[in-house]
Amino acid sequence: MKIIFLHLSLTLIIGLRTKGQSVDEFNKLNTCAYEWKYLNLTSTLEGKIIFFCQPSFYCGEESNASTAIIVTAKGDTIRILQECDFNPIDSPMRLKPMDNVEIKPYSQDMSSYKPDDIIADPYSCLISTASWGIVAKKEEHQ
Numbered sequence: 001m002k003i004i005f006l007h008l009s010l011t012l013i014i015g016l017r018t019k020g021q022s023v024d025e026f027n028k029l030n031t032c033a034y035e036w037k038y039l040n041l042t043s044t045l046e047g048k049i050i051f052f053c054q055p056s057f058y059c060g061e062e063s064n065a066s067t068a069i070i071v072t073a074k075g076d077t078i079r080i081l082q083e084c085d086f087n088p089i090d091s092p093m094r095l096k097p098m099d100n101v102e103i104k105p106y107s108q109d110m111s112s113y114k115p116d117d118i119i120a121d122p123y124s125c126l127i128s129t130a131s132w133g134i135v136a137k138k139e140e141h142q
Contacts, residue, residue, distance in 0.1 A: 032125035036079065038112070041105040041131040046138065047072040052095040053121055059084035067121050068135045070101060079123070079130040083110075100138040 047070040055064035066085035071077050080103050095101065110132035 029122070029124040032128070036128050036130040038110075039078075039129060039131045040109050040111040041080075041103065041133045043105065045070075045072050045078075045103040045133070047078075047101060047103070049095050049097050049099045049101055050077070051097065051121060051123060052093060052135075054085050054093065058086050065132075066135070068095065068101070068103075069121070069123050069127060070103065070135075077127055077129075079127050080133045080135055081130060082133065082135055083113075085135075095135065095137060100140070101135050102138045103133040103135050106132050106134065 049068060050071055051069040052066070054066040057064065063083065064086075065081040065083050068080045068082070069077065070080055083106075113132065
């Protein structure tokens with residue numbers, strides 16, 4: 001219930017802030033992305049997706065990353081970036097809000113890595129903690 005309330009609250013706040021978003025507001029969100037504090041993820045986390053967006057181009061000349069805002073099982077809210085997590089424009093998103101996910105750390109320390117293209121999401125200025133990880137939908141056991 002707490003996660004649903006957080007999701008609805010953040011969605012309402014973001015909806016009010018981004019409706020009719022100006023170029024200046026978009027640039028501010030982009031600027032906030034460069035101020036994020038990166039943590040080195042060292043163990044597997046579990047949580048629920050609040051927001052998820054994948055880049056619409058392949059890594060190649062430029063690097064990119066998907067962005068997932070996740071509420072962990074401990075109740076922390078964190079941004080997880082996954083390098084080169086491409087999604088063609090006509091494909092459905094592989095993760096949706098409220099999906100249960102598992103986040104695994106990369107084998108190398110990615111805390112100082114910055115991609116060429118970071119997706120400025122509506123939460124860019126609200127959630128400043130980020131980490132690199134591999135996000136996968138958690139298998140539901142029956």
